[in-house]
Amino acid sequence: MKVDLHTHSIHSDGTLAPEELLNLAKSKGLKYFAITDHDDIEGSKKLINLHPSSINIYSGVELNAKVDKGQMHILGYNFDLYNESLNRTLKELKENSIETIKLYIKQLEEDYNIYLPEEEINQLLAKEGRIGRPQLALIMIKYGYVKDVNEAFDEYLQDTKVRHLKKSITAEECINIITNAGGIASLAHPWSLELTNEELRSEVSYLKSLGLGAIEVYHSKTSKEQSEFYHNLAIEFNLLETGGTDFHGFEVKPDIELGSGIKNNVNINEDDLSLVLKIKSRYK
DSSP: OEEEOOBOOTTTTOSSOHHHHHHHHHHTTEEEEOOOOBTOOHHHHHHHHTOOTTSEEOOEEEEEEOOSSSOEEEEEESOOTTOHHHHHHHHHHHHHHHHHHHHHHHHHHHHHOOOOOHHHHHHHHTSSSOOOHHHHHHHHHHTTSOSSHHHHHHHTOOSSTTGGGSOOBOHHHHHHHHHHTTOEEEEOOGGGGOOOHHHHHHHHHHHHHHTOOEEEEEOTTOOHHHHHHHHHHHHHTTOEEEEOOOBOOTTTSTTOBTTTBSTTOOOOBGGGOHHHHHOOOTTO
16 A cells, blocks of 8 residues: 655646646555645645545645744645635745745846746746746746756755745744644654754654644655654654655656655555554545
């Protein structure tokens, strides 16, 4: 019973539509699946409305939390997709993402003399879901400014003048938004916090006090040693275990395959994740 509970669609920074992701998940033999778009649940709504009878679907989202060091992402699972407070907050974050992308476009023009076609920009700003730097990078690739997404990020789209202007919500707000919608909040790829093991243990203890319910043990860029440590943290703090590949599509993260990660380094079965063992999907 193969599992992938961390994927992205065109409704954030992925390149496949929900129905395309579902078809790919079926072809990979997945039995448990979730779309966890950044600050957006429209892809998750569309996935569930497809009523796939052969796959257990969880509602999903990935929220960006404000931190002083590294990056903190909070995954949400099995929540009410139509919760009023959740949808209102995500609408505000969507509006802010548009303003943030406008700032990046201005930075490209003023700092690098890169002018992208107006029609492409208008289409990007009008797209459904959250708009992020990867979508802007794809336009830069299309017009020959960079060869891939990594080059766009490394050379042109660093969080310099823009980052402090982005609207961010705290970890407590992220967790409350998810749990108040009846869901489970999980700490995504804990290594992105850039903490030592002891610092991470302390942080997980604090997040647990806020209502964190799970931790992502398996991920395409999580080592075996890290996974073992996260597994032990889950036991220590009575957290459920989640996992997934963080698949975005072959244009954004070409080295990551749905259901199997990087060179088959992610092979999650039903018995590996206490989330799927203990939490029945409300969208079965």
